[in-house]
Amino acid sequence: RASVGPKYLSGLNPEQREAVETLDGPVLVLAGAGTGKTRVLTTRIAHILSQGRARPAEILSVTFTNKAAREMKHRLGQMLGHAVEGMPWLGTFHSIGGRILRFHAELAQLKSNFTVLDVDDQVRLLKQLLQAENIDDKRWPARMLAGLIDGWKNRGLMPSQVPSGEAAVFANGKGGKLYASYQERLKILNAADFGDLLLENIRIFREHPDILRQYQQRFKFILVDEYQDTNVAQYLWLRLLSQAPSFTSPRVRGEVASRSDAGEGDSPSTELVETPPHPDLLPASGEKEKTKNICCVGDDDQSIYGWRGAEVDNILRFEHDFPGAKVIRLERNYRSTGHILAAASHLIAHNEGRLGKTLRTEDQDGEKVTVKGSWDSEEEARGIGEEIEQIQRKGEKLNEIAILVRASYQMREFEDRFVTLGLPYRVIGGPRFYERAEIRDALAYLRVINSPADDLAFERIVNVPKRGLGDATIQMLHDHARKRRIPLFEAARAVVETDELKPKARGSLRDVVAQFDRWRAQREVTSHTELAQIVLDESGYTEMWQKDRSADAAGRLENLKELVRSMEEFENLQGFLEHISLVMDREGGAEDDAVSLMTLHSAKGLEFDNVFLPGWEEGLFPSQRTLDEQGRAGLEEERRLGHVGLTRARRRAMIYFATNRRIHGTWSTTIPSRFLDELPAANVEITESKGGSAWGGAGGYGASRFDDMEAFGSSYSTPGWQRAQANRNRGGGRTGGSQSGGFEEETASFSSASSSGPDFGS
Ligand code: ATP
Numbered sequence: 001r002a003s004v005g006p007k008y009l010s011g012l013n014p015e016q017r018e019a020v021e022t023l024d025g026p027v028l029v030l031a032g033a034g035t036g037k038t039r040v041l042t043t044r045i046a047h048i049l050s051q052g053r054a055r056p057a058e059i060l061s062v063t064f065t066n067k068a069a070r071e072m073k074h075r076l077g078q079m080l081g082h083a084v085e086g087m088p089w090l091g092t093f094h095s096i097g098g099r100i101l102r103f104h105a106e107l108a109q110l111k112s113n114f115t116v117l118d119v120d121d122q123v124r125l126l127k128q129l130l131q132a133e134n135i136d137d138k139r140w141p142a143r144m145l146a147g148l149i150d151g152w153k154n155r156g157l158m159p160s161q162v163p164s165g166e167a168a169v170f171a172n173g174k175g176g177k178l179y180a181s182y183q184e185r186l187k188i189l190n191a192a193d194f195g196d197l198l199l200e201n202i203r204i205f206r207e208h209p210d211i212l213r214q215y216q217q218r219f220k221f222i223l224v225d226e227y228q229d230t231n232v233a234q235y236l237w238l239r240l241l242s243q244a245p246s247f248t249s250p251r252v253r254g255e256v257a258s259r260s261d262a263g264e265g266d267s268p269s270t271e272l273v274e275t276p277p278h279p280d281l282l283p284a285s286g287e288k289e290k291t292k293n294i295c296c297v298g299d300d301d302q303s304i305y306g307w308r309g310a311e312v313d314n315i316l317r318f319e320h321d322f323p324g325a326k327v328i329r330l331e332r333n334y335r336s337t338g339h340i341l342a343a344a345s346h347l348i349a350h351n352e353g354r355l356g357k358t359l360r361t362e363d364q365d366g367e368k369v370t371v372k373g374s375w376d377s378e379e380e381a382r383g384i385g386e387e388i389e390q391i392q393r394k395g396e397k398l399n400e401i402a403i404l405v406r407a408s409y410q411m412r413e414f415e416d417r418f419v420t421l422g423l424p425y426r427v428i429g430g431p432r433f434y435e436r437a438e439i440r441d442a443l444a445y446l447r448v449i450n451s452p453a454d455d456l457a458f459e460r461i462v463n464v465p466k467r468g469l470g471d472a473t474i475q476m477l478h479d480h481a482r483k484r485r486i487p488l489f490e491a492a493r494a495v496v497e498t499d500e501l502k503p504k505a506r507g508s509l510r511d512v513v514a515q516f517d518r519w520r521a522q523r524e525v526t527s528h529t530e531l532a533q534i535v536l537d538e539s540g541y542t543e544m545w546q547k548d549r550s551a552d553a554a555g556r557l558e559n560l561k562e563l564v565r566s567m568e569e570f571e572n573l574q575g576f577l578e579h580i581s582l583v584m585d586r587e588g589g590a591e592d593d594a595v596s597l598m599t600l601h602s603a604k605g606l607e608f609d610n611v612f613l614p615g616w617e618e619g620l621f622p623s624q625r626t627l628d629e630q631g632r633a634g635l636e637e638e639r640r641l642g643h644v645g646l647t648r649a650r651r652r653a654m655i656y657f658a659t660n661r662r663i664h665g666t667w668s669t670t671i672p673s674r675f676l677d678e679l680p681a682a683n684v685e686i687t688e689s690k691g692g693s694a695w696g697g698a699g700g701y702g703a704s705r706f707d708d709m710e711a712f713g714s715s716y717s718t719p720g721w722q723r724a725q726a727n728r729n730r731g732g733g734r735t736g737g738s739q740s741g742g743f744e745e746e747t748a749s750f751s752s753a754s755s756s757g758p759d760f761g762s
């Protein structure tokens with residue numbers, strides 16, 4: 001029976017087929033890049049549906065980005081030969097969590113039309129809280145608090161569960177209290193942040209076993225892609241939904257990991273301990289305990305979100321959490337040529353903490369991985385631009401070309417270059433259309449219409465365009481709102497009936513309130529796109545930009561038009577706003593054929609014929625900040641990032657490094673990345689730089705590079721790469737990382753967090 005069966009099964013190898021056809025019980029596919037893990041998941045869904053084992057709405061399928069979810073749906077359609085009607089539970093953790101939360105919003109003291117805040121809103125809100133507490137924002141930046149809160153939420157911790165040691169690190173012990181008042185404010189604003197989308201699910205599931213049960217029964221099959229990058233909150237959420245028979249929950253150590261801890265390569269400050277399942281979660285007597293049909297796929301070598309709380313241990317615990325789980329390994333890589341695969345495998349072999357997997361290809365050796373040095377980042381961008389034009393002349397598609405950078409600021413240089421060359425490009429997961437100021441303003445108007453309690457949105461536009469409603473007025477509204485625990489908008493409505501405001505401000509505030517009332521009434525009778533146009537015109541917002549004489553005003557007006565146009569794709573305003581709040585990995589630009597520009601983090605799961613990997617320099621890649629903060633564990637995560645980058649390439653991988661780079665406005669002389677030394681000479685071809693590079697070559701050429709380095713002078717006498725080399729010779733790929741030479745000084749401002757990953761906001 002092996003060879004017969006539905007067409008969608010016929011192309012699979014035996015192991016893949018086993019992973020697809022083992023529908024009952026837990027399955028873990030643990031396999032390297034390009035071995036078809038995602039393809040297995042998609043085929044599995046097709047199989048479940050065509051076997052009639054579940055309806056589309058009974059399958060919970062978690063992808064890493066919204067884009068991946070769309071692609072999966074598309075492939076599914078191809079496999080089954082017809083479009084799949086409704087897969088409401090196919091999406092990212094955030095989008096699915098958000099959907100569930102809307103159904104039970106009242107249990108989280110929210111209304112079902114709650115707003116999802118982005119990072120900017122979050123920071124603005126925290127600033128207000130800091131102000132109210134008289135905490136100096138310069139000393140204790142709101143952004144730092146946002147990061148802490150985010151970290152706690154990623155670990156599934158409610159305010160009451162934050163260990164006091166950790167709460168103490170902010171504003172002399174006020175961290176925990178601020179987290180609590182932040183949560184309170186969110187409820188008043190009828191808003192949730194990204195972390196809440198899962199955290200509130202977890203809380204509801206725990207407090208209302210009947211609701212949890214509903215979902216457990218609904219989801220007949222659970223599938224998870226990129227399982228290696230789930231964080232504790234996501235893990236707990238999955239555990240609850242999958243009725244894991246033995247239940248592990250995190251217990252958090254009282255101490256935050258200090259720098260020196262991290263330097264020792266300590267594990268994150270969360271450990272998991274065995275707890276018995278909640279009595280309410282045990283099957284009722286007489287009811288047969290069902291083993292959940294859960295299938296997770298992942299690759300420990302591609303775990304790259306440790307800095308955001310991902311726990312690769314989740315994958316290692318799978319067999320423990322699901323006794324009797326079938327573990328399937330896939331070894332054949334279908335994506336890359338021999339040289340590329342060998343280079344990627346050799347690089348990752350320098351990591352110590354890995355499960356170890358075999359990867360082979362039956363493909364040709366193909367072209368060697370190239371390494372090119374250049375004088376500076378501008379020359380690098382020019383070189384890559386030329387290379388792309390050459391590829392294009394050979395008749396290849398721009399869609400099959402990607403540039404993967406370590407830090408998002410590297411993108412600007414390429415964007416500038418592409419604009420000059422007239423090369424169409426798109427930025428994936430980067431600064432997005434919806435984040436531009438004029439778009440955010442327009443969205444704020446729509447948000448206030450949709451949810452009058454959305455104070456952040458109201459505050460953003462109450463005086464945009466200028467209406468003579470200055471800080472004093474806003475402050476007054478705030479006081480009023482806080483006293484009565486009502487939204488700013490309602491405070492405005494009340495205040496205009498009093499004589500607390502000067503006549504002029506009072507008049508214009510009254511107009512604003514009346515306008516919103518009118519728009520809300522109009523919402524019932526006009527389409528949401530028309531309404532948006534009316535709002536932009538009547539509010540004076542369009543006019544504001546029409547009168548603006550600055551160079552980018554025309555572009556902003558274009559963007560506003562595009563915004564209204566983009567709304568047509570949605571049924572109503574609520575659906576549109578929801579989409580905005582969840583979609584962070586939308587591809588920019590309308591071009592059909594374009595070069596893709598993105599961070600290495602955003603490239604997960606994707607593949608391209610041609611992959612450019614610029615900026616392989618110490619301090620940038622590996623990122624100095626990661627090394628400083630996380631020591632050896634950080635270095636290994638950076639190396640996995642390199643492995644992810646290389647394994648995105650089907651036919652050609654091209655690495656670049658520059659000898660000089662401007663980082664946040666300061667020129668630095670840079671040293672080629674230690675990862676270059678870790679590539680196997682046999683699979684790599686080194687090209688001389690026009691500007692002259694200081695790097696000796698791959699694998700074993702380190703000594704010549706060592707000599708060249710002396711040219712950099714005494715301030716670089718013990719740079720990281722040298723330590724790395726010495727350490728590697730001791731056989732580990734270890735590095736001291738956190739003790740820094742002079743080199744770090746200039747690159748310390750580089751932020752690993754600046755390369756935001758795709759799911760952050762999706
Ligand atoms: P990553 O770890 O990078 O996410 P993956 O394991 O998810 O990779 P896929 O993206 O599913 O791998 O597959 C990689 C490529 O190999 C895809 O182009 C896929 O269509 C192809 N592929 C997978 N399995 C087969 C097969 N049995 N026959 C032919 N092509 C295959």
Ligand code: MG
Pocket residue numbers: 037038039225605
């Ligand atoms: Mg994949």
